[in-house]
Amino acid sequence: MSARIIDGKAVAGRLRGQLAERIARLPFRPGLRVVRVGDDPASGVYVRNKDRAAAAAGFDSATVQLPVDTRESDLLMLVEDLNIDPAVDGILVQLPLPPQIRPDLVIAAIDPAKDVDGFHPVNAGRLATQQPGLVPCTPKGVMHLLREAGVALAGARAVVLGRSQIVGRPMAQLLLQADCTVTLAHSRTRDLAAECRRAEILVAAVGRPEMVRGDWVGEGAVVIDVGINRLPDGRLVGDVAFAEAAERAAAITPVPGGVGPMTIACLLENTLEAALARRGTQG
Numbered sequence: 111m112s113a114r115i116i117d118g119k120a121v122a123g124r125l126r127g128q129l130a131e132r133i134a135r136l137p138f139r140p141g142l143r144v145v146r147v148g149d150d151p152a153s154g155v156y157v158r159n160k161d162r163a164a165a166a167a168g169f170d171s172a173t174v175q176l177p178v179d180t181r182e183s184d185l186l187m188l189v190e191d192l193n194i195d196p197a198v199d200g201i202l203v204q205l206p207l208p209p210q211i212r213p214d215l216v217i218a219a220i221d222p223a224k225d226v227d228g229f230h231p232v233n234a235g236r237l238a239t240q241q242p243g244l245v246p247c248t249p250k251g252v253m254h255l256l257r258e259a260g261v262a263l264a265g266a267r268a269v270v271l272g273r274s275q276i277v278g279r280p281m282a283q284l285l286l287q288a289d290c291t292v293t294l295a296h297s298r299t300r301d302l303a304a305e306c307r308r309a310e311i312l313v314a315a316v317g318r319p320e321m322v323r324g325d326w327v328g329e330g331a332v333v334i335d336v337g338i339n340r341l342p343d344g345r346l347v348g349d350v351a352f353a354e355a356a357e358r359a360a361a362i363t364p365v366p367g368g369v370g371p372m373t374i375a376c377l378l379e380n381t382l383e384a385a386l387a388r389r390g391t392q393g
């Protein structure tokens with residue numbers, strides 16, 4: 111089998127276009143503030159991409175750049191300022207943070223109504239209890255992709271590889287809400303390859319370049335690669351060995367051009383949702 115490519119770049123472009131049309135009809139511009147601490151080069155690319163996409167869709171977007179030796183207390187004060195700023199609808203603190211700053215503390219300091227990353231414990235709890243709230247952008251983007259690709263979700267055996275707070279766990283919750291039968295596999299799972307092979311939908315989110323080999327993929331599976339790994343030679347690869355997996359999968363996302371652009375589009379979608387919810391309007 112040679113897999114159909116699920117084009118995240120195209121789906122993200124359409125979603126951003128729809129958001130731009132909705133924003134053009136609003137009497138205000140939703141405000142997004144991205145906070146970047148330090149100069150991690152990978153984060154630099156993402157932050158620039160976010161800025162560009164946000165501006166093109168009509169958001170009032172700005173990045174606050176802080177030095178790498180910023181104190182945790184100073185970052186917490188900035189978050190508090192953004193929490194009370196009426197022009198700000200969405201706050202995103204770019205991860206990873208330097209070691210002197212505890213990410214959990216910073217995430218918990220963000221007003222849940224402005225937590226467009228969906229990482230705050232209140233939003234994580236809402237997702238786990240099926241209440242409306244802001245949903246983490248990457249798993250939300252994966253659900254958009256699966257639906258756009260026409261993948262039948264109800265009853266499907268889905269395996270999520272990776273149990274991180276920001277991708278694996280919320281991903282499993284969303285698939286469960288869509289009536290998949292979900293397995294959350296991780297580094298302590300016995301016989302990971304066999305577990306993955308049973309999946310009709312396989313979502314790889316481990317952050318290990320090309321860890322998922324072709325023989326980990328069941329014939330006809332849908333493979334979603336969340337990993338974005340920069341190799342020493344400069345190439346960007348996912349968590350899945352693409353060419354091998356594409357031989358067996360029915361459909362697969364590429365890296366780049368798969369889940370990454372969807373993360374950015376869903377950040378914008380969350381910012382619009384947060385802006386409308388804060389004003390008590392549907393838009």
Ligand SMILES: Nc1nc2c(c(=O)[nH]1)N[C@@H](CN(C=O)c1ccc(C(=O)N[C@@H](CCC(=O)O)C(=O)O)cc1)CN2
Pocket residue numbers: 155156159202203204205206227247248338346365366367368369370371372373374
């Ligand atoms: N606060 C957050 N920090 C981080 C998150 C997050 O969701 N919230 N996720 C990742 C990085 N990330 C978003 O911030 C992200 C990474 C990559 C892309 C992307 O579009 N990648 C492109 C390739 C870009 C390139 O050439 O390097 C692609 O896959 O096509 C978007 C978002 C960690 N931090």
